Amino acid sequence: MTPDDPAPRPGPALRTEALEELLVERGLVDRAVMDGFVRTYEQDVGPLNGATVVARAWTDPDYREWLLRDGTAAIASLGFTGPQGEYMVVLEQTAEVHHVVVCTLCSCYPWPVLGLPPSWYKDPAYRARVVREPRTVLGEMGLDLPPERRIEVWDSSAEVRYLTLPRRPAGTGGLMPDELAALVTRDAMVGVAGVGAP
Amino acid sequence: MDAADLGGTDGWGPVVRPSDVEPEPPFPHPWEGRAFALTVLTMGRISGRNLDAFRYALSRLDRASYLDDGYYGRWLNAAELMLTDSAILAPGAVEARARARRGEDVSEPAVPEPARPDYAPTAPGSLREIGSPPRFAPGDPVRPLAEAPAPTAKLPRYVRGRAGVVTAVRPPHVLPDTHAVLAGEHPQHVYTVAFTARELWGDGAEDATVHADLSESHLEPR
Numbered sequence: 146m147t148p149d150d151p152a153p154r155p156g157p158a159l160r161t162e163a164l165e166e167l168l169v170e171r172g173l174v175d176r177a178v179m180d181g182f183v184r185t186y187e188q189d190v191g192p193l194n195g196a197t198v199v200a201r202a203w204t205d206p207d208y209r210e211w212l213l214r215d216g217t218a219a220i221a222s223l224g225f226t227g228p229q230g231e232y233m234v235v236l237e238q239t240a241e242v243h244h245v246v247v248c249t250l251c252s253c254y255p256w257p258v259l260g261l262p263p264s265w266y267k268d269p270a271y272r273a274r275v276v277r278e279p280r281t282v283l284g285e286m287g288l289d290l291p292p293e294r295r296i297e298v299w300d301s302s303a304e305v306r307y308l309t310l311p312r313r314p315a316g317t318g319g320l321m322p323d324e325l326a327a328l329v330t331r332d333a334m335v336g337v338a339g340v341g342a343p
Numbered sequence: 344m345d346a347a348d349l350g351g352t353d354g355w356g357p358v359v360r361p362s363d364v365e366p367e368p369p370f371p372h373p374w375e376g377r378a379f380a381l382t383v384l385t386m387g388r389i390s391g392r393n394l395d396a397f398r399y400a401l402s403r404l405d406r407a408s409y410l411d412d413g414y415y416g417r418w419l420n421a422a423e424l425m426l427t428d429s430a431i432l433a434p435g436a437v438e439a440r441a442r443a444r445r446g447e448d449v450s451e452p453a454v455p456e457p458a459r460p461d462y463a464p465t466a467p468g469s470l471r472e473i474g475s476p477p478r479f480a481p482g483d484p485v486r487p488l489a490e491a492p493a494p495t496a497k498l499p500r501y502v503r504g505r506a507g508v509v510t511a512v513r514p515p516h517v518l519p520d521t522h523a524v525l526a527g528e529h530p531q532h533v534y535t536v537a538f539t540a541r542e543l544w545g546d547g548a549e550d551a552t553v554h555a556d557l558s559e560s561h562l563e564p565r
Binding site: 152154155156157158159160161162163164165166167168171173174178179180182183186187191228231232234249250251252260261262263264265267268269270271272273274275276277278279280281282285286287295296297298299300301302303304305332337338 | 347348349350351352353355356357358359360361362364365367368369370371372373374376377378379380381383384389398401402410412413414415416419422423431432436437438440441442443444445447454468469470497498499501511513514516533535540543544548549550551552553554555556557558
C-alpha cells in the first residue's frame, strides 16, 4: 500500500465491530447488556406510546387539560418515562395554529413517547431548513397547510422535549381509544403530518 | 457547536419525505443498534463523561465524520472521541482493529493508561432544584448573546443576537457549557424564547414563529 493508493477507511459497520470487540476484551462492555438496550428500543419504546397518550387526550377532556398543562406528569401517569423525556411539553394542533418540532443542534426527541427518531428527523436537510422555511418543508413532506394557518416551529435545543397533540379526524366519534391510537402516526406527533380518518 | 449547528444553513437539497422511508425500524442495519448501545454505555459508564460531553464530542467531529455515516455513524465517532479523551482507547485503535478484522496487516497502538475522569453528577438526568427564582417571565423581551460564551454552549447560531420574547419558563437544568467539560453543573432556568421569522431571516421570510429553548445565562434583557 502506498500513500497514493490507500485502502479505504473501514466503514461504520466494521468500525462498530472493532469498537465492540476492543471494549469486550477489556471487560468494559457486556454483550448481554448491549442486547438488552437494542431489544428495548426495537420492541418496547416506540410511537405507540405517544399514540396511546393522544387517544386518551381525544377521549378524556380532563386528561387533555392535564396533558397540555403538565405533559411530563400526564404522560408518566400512563407509564411512559425514561431517558430523553425528563421534561416533556405537549403542543395542541388547532384550526388556527400548526406546531412542528425539530432539533437543529442534534436530534433531541421525546424517546419515552416516540422511541428513537426516524431518518427524516435526523436528516441535515430537515434540521437546517424547517426553522427557515417551514411551510415549504412541510409541503415537500406531504403536508399542505391552508395559508391562513399560522406555523410555530419548536427547536428543542435544551432538555425540553415536545410532542404535538394532533387534531382528531372527523368521523371517529364511535371509535375506542385503541382504535383511535392505531390512526396516530409518529409523523403526526412531530407535526409533519395530520391524522387521516379511518 | 460547529459541525452540529445546522439551523438555517444552506445547500442541503430536499428533505426526506416520510412516506418514502416508512415503515422504518429503529435500526435499519444491525450495526446501528450495536453503535447505539455502545454509545449509551460509553456516555453513561465507561468514559466517565456525560450526555453534554457526548453532544460536545459530536460538535467537534469534522464534517465527514459528522455526516458521511449517518446518525449512528456520528454516534460511533463521538463515542470513540470520548473514549480517547478518557484514554480508555488509544487514538487510531478502532481503525486499526477494523483493518485487522478485514485482513490487513496492521499493528495496533498500545493500550494507554486510562485517565477516566473522577466525576459524577449530583443526581440522575439533567433537571435540578435551585434556590434562585427565574430572572425572566413570560412576555419579557430578551436577546440571546451575540457570541456563544463557550464552545460547549447550546446556543444555535441563527438566534444569536436576535430580538425575542420569553414564552415559557422551564425548570432548571444543568448548564451544558460547564457540564460538558466536567467543570460543574451550574443549574439554571431554561426559557422558551419566540422569534419572528422576519427577525431571524429578513423581510422575505416565510411567515412563522420559531421557538428555541435557551439557558438563562445566554439571555440578556432588551
